Amino acid sequence: SAVISQKPSRDICQRGTSLTIQCQVDSQVTMMFWYRQQPGQSLTLIATANQGSEATYESGFVIDKFPISRPNLTFSTLTVSNMSPEDSSIYLCSVGGTSGRYYEQYFGPGTRLTVT
């Protein structure tokens, strides 16, 4: 499976600011996704990061709040804009289709964000 890294691993930010999270994969992958997770709870899909085109957002998530870039097949960024304490969460990137099975996803270690 692909090796996925995320930066930063954690951060504490002030409300009103923005944070960009990076996701780097050690091989080219077809699909990349961004999730949000409250500690100890399940994952909620934010968007699918599409290479060369705009990301596809799930219901309840908008581009102005969570702009996503995917300049190539190994890298993506998620920005959390104009943060509020409600944005405090763990943000995870994942990749899919690496083993020829489109339905299997592999996850990065996550970015723990605290907004004060």
Added chain:
Amino acid sequence: TQLLEQSPQFLSIQEGENLTVYCNSSSVFSSLQWYRQEPGEGPVLLVTVVTGGEVKKLKRLTFQFGDARKDSSLHITAAQPGDTGLYLCAGAISYTGKLIFGQGTTLQVKP
């Protein structure tokens, strides 16, 4: 809307006990995955089941996919403290690559 109901949400047992976690839906899934997540880490894929009725074993863990591909179970035999973590089931939405996750089961195994 496809949903996955996972139960129980919390489980605290003694080392050596057996347990079963259930994942149910009214929808059919093309495949179902089970993940385990430890604090500070991302979920790690344990197994994928694809065929209705399929049973897969991973050491003391047994995974089963329902005949109708609407439900799955995870059975752990003789649980150990190292099994402690958050267990997540996830169903694949056909041809999209997207997953729907259950609510998760937090397992604590006490020595």
